[in-house]
Amino acid sequence: MAKFEPIKGGYVHLTVDGIEYRIYYEEAGEGIPLLLQHTAGSEGLQYRRLLNDPDVTKNFRCMVYDLPYHGKSLPPFHHEWWKERYLLTLGFLIKFLDVFIETFGLDRPAYMGSSMGGHLAADLAYACPEKYCALIGLEASMVTAAQHSKHSANDAYFEMFDNPFIGKEALGGSMDMTLSPTTAVEMRKEITWCYDKSGPGVFAGDINYYNHDHDLTGKADKIDVSKCMLYLLTGVYDPATKPSDTRLLADTVKGSYYKEMENLGHFPISENYELFKTYLLPILEEILKREEEKR
Amino acid sequence: MNEFLEICRQDYEFVRHIRYWTGSYKLGFGEKIYLIRFKDGKIDGFEENVSEDSPATCWTVGPLETWEEMLKPVPKPGYNSFRPAMFYHDMKLSQGDAVIQFPMLNRFLVLLRAYYNGGEE
Numbered sequence: 001m002a003k004f005e006p007i008k009g010g011y012v013h014l015t016v017d018g019i020e021y022r023i024y025y026e027e028a029g030e031g032i033p034l035l036l037q038h039t040a041g042s043e044g045l046q047y048r049r050l051l052n053d054p055d056v057t058k059n060f061r062c063m064v065y066d067l068p069y070h071g072k073s074l075p076p077f078h079h080e081w082w083k084e085r086y087l088l089t090l091g092f093l094i095k096f097l098d099v100f101i102e103t104f105g106l107d108r109p110a111y112m113g114s115s116m117g118g119h120l121a122a123d124l125a126y127a128c129p130e131k132y133c134a135l136i137g138l139e140a141s142m143v144t145a146a147q148h149s150k151h152s153a154n155d156a157y158f159e160m161f162d163n164p165f166i167g168k169e170a171l172g173g174s175m176d177m178t179l180s181p182t183t184a185v186e187m188r189k190e191i192t193w194c195y196d197k198s199g200p201g202v203f204a205g206d207i208n209y210y211n212h213d214h215d216l217t218g219k220a221d222k223i224d225v226s227k228c229m230l231y232l233l234t235g236v237y238d239p240a241t242k243p244s245d246t247r248l249l250a251d252t253v254k255g256s257y258y259k260e261m262e263n264l265g266h267f268p269i270s271e272n273y274e275l276f277k278t279y280l281l282p283i284l285e286e287i288l289k290r291e292e293e294k295r
Numbered sequence: 296m297n298e299f300l301e302i303c304r305q306d307y308e309f310v311r312h313i314r315y316w317t318g319s320y321k322l323g324f325g326e327k328i329y330l331i332r333f334k335d336g337k338i339d340g341f342e343e344n345v346s347e348d349s350p351a352t353c354w355t356v357g358p359l360e361t362w363e364e365m366l367k368p369v370p371k372p373g374y375n376s377f378r379p380a381m382f383y384h385d386m387k388l389s390q391g392d393a394v395i396q397f398p399m400l401n402r403f404l405v406l407l408r409a410y411y412n413g414g415e416e
Contacts, residue, residue, distance in 0.1 A: 159391065166395045169312075173397030177378035181369050192398075236372045239379030265375065
């Protein structure tokens, strides 16, 4: 029997730094806008279970987008992207979100992101808290733990993950190593599939933001959660951002919220949504209550 | 090792991950080190008691304590795969060109964990 999901998809043309991008997005639900940022090298369909969850969509207009070069968002048509190395930057991410918010006429949306999207929650809390009503960072930290390792240099990442002599399944295989051992095999395969099908060099280019642009050392203590609350959740099995890494960020951002998530790894939304949801719903309820009081 | 490698030979996922591959995998449990050879996408045999510095295309060589935790049905955080074990528990994991074998290594670990515990995955 055929079954339709309550998700609407569409394309919107957004111009950032003078370059026009054709962006794919999906949305479901109504209420407070909740922007959803995918991980490096992947795409928005990581959130497909959340978009199908009435416990979330009854109060939140959930909007997930594929960044340029990711998922169904092609590289820019009117720009010779093939003549330069793709590198994602913090500046681009902030501007992209500004344009997205303005285009859809969103009033101080909430935001949630995972991995590089988690880092971005903390960066937004520092850079532009007045634009958001709440920020949720999954697997976020002050600085990428591996930044100090010899494997983290941009060139090393490009050699490993933008190498024509290395099969694309190496990327999915690498992500597989960050999952909780309790992850169902079906979800494990879905997560790695989304990496294996990513565009050439995109994951490595995203890591430019994740490993290098993102660094709140000496800044995180200036984040003011009275302007915009910062929520942090990290899976105990995540080797890329250990719970202690997030704890350091949470301790530095006074008044922020932090919980460790049992039996989850670097991809909590996809690994086990039903379990992840038990950590997410109390946060969404708090955001909803606070926003209702403001009105 | 012969018995375990036969399980690998019969496993569709493992065989797919090594398709077309010619190379070698150095597998070290403490001081006990094996070298498994692959040729044209098939397991081609193995040697045991090789030295730690024996050349190989890829390798996972680590302390016995690390392996013991990694091979538990549900290992503790930090032991869930070769990558965290490399970061935090002295597992030597090949990088560079050998990342081509990450999917093979993941499947190898799943099969080894099942074999070690005497049951199904």
